[in-house]
Amino acid sequence: MPSLRGLDILAAPAEFTLGEPSLVVLHGGDGFLVLEILALVRSRLCPDEADRAWAWREFSAGEDFDPRDVFDEAATVPMFATATRAAVVRQADAFVTANRARLEPIADAPRRGGRGLVILDVKTFPATTRLAKAVARHGLLIETALPSAFDLAAWVRGWARSRHDLTLAAATAERLVERLGVHLGQIDQALARLAAATPAEQRRMPLQPDAVDACAGTPLERTAWGMIDAAGTGDAPAAISQLAELLAAGENPIGISAQAAAVLRRLATAARLMALPPAAGRPASVDQALREAGVAAWPKA
Numbered sequence: 001m002p003s004l005r006g007l008d009i010l011a012a013p014a015e016f017t018l019g020e021p022s023l024v025v026l027h028g029g030d031g032f033l034v035l036e037i038l039a040l041v042r043s044r045l046c047p048d049e050a051d052r053a054w055a056w057r058e059f060s061a062g063e064d065f066d067p068r069d070v071f072d073e074a075a076t077v078p079m080f081a082t083a084t085r086a087a088v089v090r091q092a093d094a095f096v097t098a099n100r101a102r103l104e105p106i107a108d109a110p111r112r113g114g115r116g117l118v119i120l121d122v123k124t125f126p127a128t129t130r131l132a133k134a135v136a137r138h139g140l141l142i143e144t145a146l147p148s149a150f151d152l153a154a155w156v157r158g159w160a161r162s163r164h165d166l167t168l169a170a171a172t173a174e175r176l177v178e179r180l181g182v183h184l185g186q187i188d189q190a191l192a193r194l195a196a197a198t199p200a201e202q203r204r205m206p207l208q209p210d211a212v213d214a215c216a217g218t219p220l221e222r223t224a225w226g227m228i229d230a231a232g233t234g235d236a237p238a239a240i241s242q243l244a245e246l247l248a249a250g251e252n253p254i255g256i257s258a259q260a261a262a263v264l265r266r267l268a269t270a271a272r273l274m275a276l277p278p279a280a281g282r283p284a285s286v287d288q289a290l291r292e293a294g295v296a297a298w299p300k301a
Contacts, residue, residue, distance in 0.1 A: 003141040006033040007150070009040065011158050018044045021140040022074075023107040023118050027125035028145025032184035034121050037142055038088065041119065051083035055116075061091035067099050074106075074116040085116030092120040100131050107134035146182050153177050156187060163188070164195040169206040176212050179225070190215045224256060228263050269293040 006026070009016045010033070018041060026034055046052045057073050059065045073087035089095050096103065106118060125132055125141070135141050146152070153173040160166040160173070168176075180186045193215040198207065213225075227242035246256055270293035276282040283289040 003136075003143055005147070006030075006037050006142050006144045007146070007155055009142065010036055011155060011162075013040055016040065016044075019140065020111045020113075021117060021138060022109040022112040022115070023103065023120070023135055023139040024142070025125055025135055025139065026119070026121045026142050026144045027123070028143050029121075029123035030144050030146060030184060032188060033144040033146075034090075037144060038119070038121075042086070045084040045086050045117075048083060055083040055085045056088070057086070058088040058090060059095075061089075061094060067095065067102070070095075070118060071102060071106075074118045076116060077114045086119055087116065088119040088121070090121045091123075093122045093124065096120060096122055096125075096131070100129070104131050104134050107131060107139045108137060110138050146184070152182065156191075159188070160191050164191045166191060166195050166198065166203050167206050169208055172207050172209045172212060175209040179212060224251075224259055227256075228260050231260070232263075232267075266293045 004016075006028070024041065026037055028034075042052065042056050046055045055078070059070055070087045070089060073085060076085055078085060103118070103120075121144075125135075127133075127136075132141075153170065153176075156173040156176060157168045157170065160168045176187060176190060180190060190212070194207070194211060195203070197215065198211070224242075224246060227239050227246065230236075230238035230242065243256070247253065270286070270289040273281075273283050273289040273292055274286065283292060
């Protein structure tokens with residue numbers, strides 16, 4: 001079975017089919033994706049919440065547990081319930097290394113029948129191992145890392161619609177990603193705050209980028225963004241005033257400098273792109289140069 005991307009599954013959860021694997025591997029380690037995928041899998045295996053207390057058991061690398069408990073949990077056939085038992089091992093890299101010999105035959109089982117399954121949450125899962133090849137044949141492999149080439153802003157717009165009943169303008173999603181980076185959990189929390197602050201009758205209208213200012217980041221972070229924006233537009237008094245607020249709040253001057261430098265480096269990158277000859281890849285417009293440099297979503301940029 002080919003590897004599935006967690007982001008794609010969450011974008012269309014109704015289309016996700018679990019099948020009957022005996023072993024499910026979540027590899028990549030993004031905390032938000034792992035939790036969301038586990039919640040989705042649990043809802044499929046244990047549709048009745050009353051069954052989850054006994055049918056869904058999680059083990060963590062930080063706990064002292066006997067590996068036999070994991071395998072016994074998954075091997076138990078429920079007598080009178082419709083739920084499927086699942087033994088979930090979080091942060092399972094060391095567990096996998098120590099128990100490959102027991103995991104390989106489980107992964108290679110064509111069907112689990114009435115038995116339960118093992119779910120592993122790992123950061124890495126090399127495709128060249130016997131275990132990985134067994135999972136590829138009969139198990140389920142789900143990528144829980146953010147791909148290097150991925151339109152995150154487009155995904156955020158879809159997630160806002162499906163999970164938070166919000167319609168975001170493209171520039172709004174881009175600004176949210178610019179503010180919070182690839183931290184999906186923080187993005188989801190910001191969308192939840194934005195949804196709570198938006199009247200129901202306005203959620204179907206595309207929300208504009210200014211809406212992000214009040215929901216993405218702490219008050220001190222927003223002050224830092226405002227300082228950089230004021231400096232960029234030449235409003236020195238406003239920039240100095242907001243810098244004073246940051247220093248008075250105890251912010252580290254080195255940290256403030258680093259945040260400002262990161263933005264200025266991106267602007268410098270955009271300027272260098274515009275200075276290229278047309279045949280050497282010069283962007284067609286300033287907007288395109290800003291997008292390529294990673295600053296297109298900056299407020300008023």
